[in-house]
Amino acid sequence: xxxxxxxxxxxxxxxxxxxxxxxxxxxxxxxxxxxxxxxxxxxxxxxxxxxxxxxxxxxxxxxxxxxxxxxxxxxxxxxxxxxxxxxxxxxxxxxxxxxxxxxxxxxxxxxxxxxxxxxxxxxxxxxxxxxxxxxxxxxxxxxxxxxxxxxxxxxxxxxxxxxxxxxxxxxxxxxxxxxxxxxxxxxxxxxxxxxxxxxxxxxxxxxxxxxxxxxxxxxxxxxxxxxxxxxxxxxxxxxxxxxxxxxxxxxxxxxxxxxxxxxxxxxxxxxxxxxxxxxxxxxxxxxxxxxxxxxxxxxxxxxxxxxxxxxxxxxxxxxxxxxxxxxxxxxxxxxxx
Numbered sequence: 381x382x383x384x385x386x387x388x389x390x391x392x393x394x395x396x397x398x399x400x401x402x403x404x405x406x407x408x409x410x411x412x413x414x415x416x417x418x419x420x421x422x423x424x425x426x427x428x429x430x431x432x433x434x435x436x437x438x439x440x441x442x443x444x445x446x447x448x449x450x451x452x453x454x455x456x457x458x459x460x461x462x463x464x465x466x467x468x469x470x471x472x473x474x475x476x477x478x479x480x481x482x483x484x485x486x487x488x489x490x491x492x493x494x495x496x497x498x499x500x501x502x503x504x505x506x507x508x509x510x511x512x513x514x515x516x517x518x519x520x521x522x523x524x525x526x527x528x529x530x531x532x533x534x535x536x537x538x539x540x541x542x543x544x545x546x547x548x549x550x551x552x553x554x555x556x557x558x559x560x561x562x563x564x565x566x567x568x569x570x571x572x573x574x575x576x577x578x579x580x581x582x583x584x585x586x587x588x589x590x591x592x593x594x595x596x597x598x599x600x601x602x603x604x605x606x607x608x609x610x611x612x613x614x615x616x617x618x619x620x621x622x623x624x625x626x627x628x629x630x631x632x633x634x635x636x637x638x639x640x641x642x643x644x645x646x647x648x649x650x651x652x653x654x655x656x657x658x659x660x661x662x663x664x665x666x667x668x669x670x671x672x673x674x675x676x677x678x679x680x681x682x683x684x685x686x687x688x689x690x691x692x693x694x695x696x697x698x699x700x701x702x703x704x705x706x707x708x709x710x711x712x713x714x715x716x717x
Contacts, residue, residue: 455634458627465620472613476606483603490596494589501585508578519564526557 533554 462627487599490592494592
C-alpha cells in the first residue's frame with residue numbers, strides 16, 4: 381500500500397513538473413501572449429496534466445506569438461509612415477511661409493518703386509510746365525509791347541508830327557525789341573530740345589510703369605496660385621490629423637493589450653509561486669519517503685534492496701527535476717521583476 385501510494389505520487393510530480401512549466405518556455409515568453417489567448421483559452425479550461433491540454437496550449441501560444449510579431453511590424457510601419465508625413469508637412473509649411481513672405485516683400489517693393497517714379501514724374505512735369513508757362517507769358521508780354529510800339533509808330537506816321545529824335549529812339553527801341561525777340565526765340569528753341577528730351581524721359585517712365593504693372597499682375601497671379609495651394613495643404617493636414625488619430629487609437633489598443641498581458645503574467649507568476657510551495661511540500665514528503673524506504677530496507681533485507689534502490693533513484697530524479705523547474709521559475713520571475 382505504501383509503495384502504490386509512492387508510485388502514484390511520483391506520477392503526479394512528473395506530470396506537474398513537465399506540463400506546468402514546458403521546456404524552452406519562460407515567464408518572459410508568457411509576456412508576449414496576446415489578448416486572444418485569454419479570450420479563447422482561459423487557465424480554468426486547460427488541464428496541463430494530459431497531452432491534449434498541453435498541445436492546445438502550445439498551438440494557441442504559437443498562433444498568438446505570430447500575431448504579436450505581425451502587430452509589432454505593422455505598428456513600426458505605421459509609425460515610420462507617420463514620421464514621413466509629419467516631416468513632409470513641416471517642409472511644405474516652411475516653403476509656404478517663405479513663398480508668402482517673398483511675394484509680400486516683392487509686392488511692397490514694386491508698389492514703393494511705382495509711387496517713387498510717379499512722384500518724380502509729377503515733379504518734373506510740374507517744373508517743366510511751370511517753366512514753359514513763364515516763357516510763354518514773357519513772349520506774350522514782349523509781343524504785346526511790340527504791337528503797342530507798332531501802333532504808336534502807325535499813329536505817329538499818320539499824324540505826321542513825328543519828332544526825328546523820338547523816331548530814332550523808337551527805331552532803336554524797335555531794334556532792341558527785335559533783338560530781344562530773337563534772343564527769346566533762340567532761348568525757346570534751346571529749351572524746346574530740353575522739352576523734347578523731357579518728353580522722351582516721360583515716355584520711358586510710362587513704359588517702365590507698364591512693365592512694373594505687368595510684374596505686379598504676375599505676382600498677383602502667383603499669389604492666387606498660393607491661395608489655391610493653401611486650402612489643398614489644409615485638406616492634407618485634415619487627412620494627416622485623421623491618420624494620426626487612428627494611429628493613436630491603435631496605440632491605445634496595443635497598450636491596453638500589453639496591460640492585460642502583464643496582468644496575465646502576474647497571475648501566472650502567482651500560480652507559479654503557489655506551485656513552488658506545493659513542490660516544496662512534495663519534496664519534503666519525498667524526503668520522508670526516502671527515510672521510510674531506508675527504514676524498510678533494514679527490516680526487509682538484501683532481497684528488496686534492488687527494488688528499493690530503483691525507487692530511490694526514481695524519487696531522486698523526480699526531486700532533481702522539481703528543483704530544476706523551481707530554479708527556472710525563480711530565474712524567470714527575477715528577470716520579470
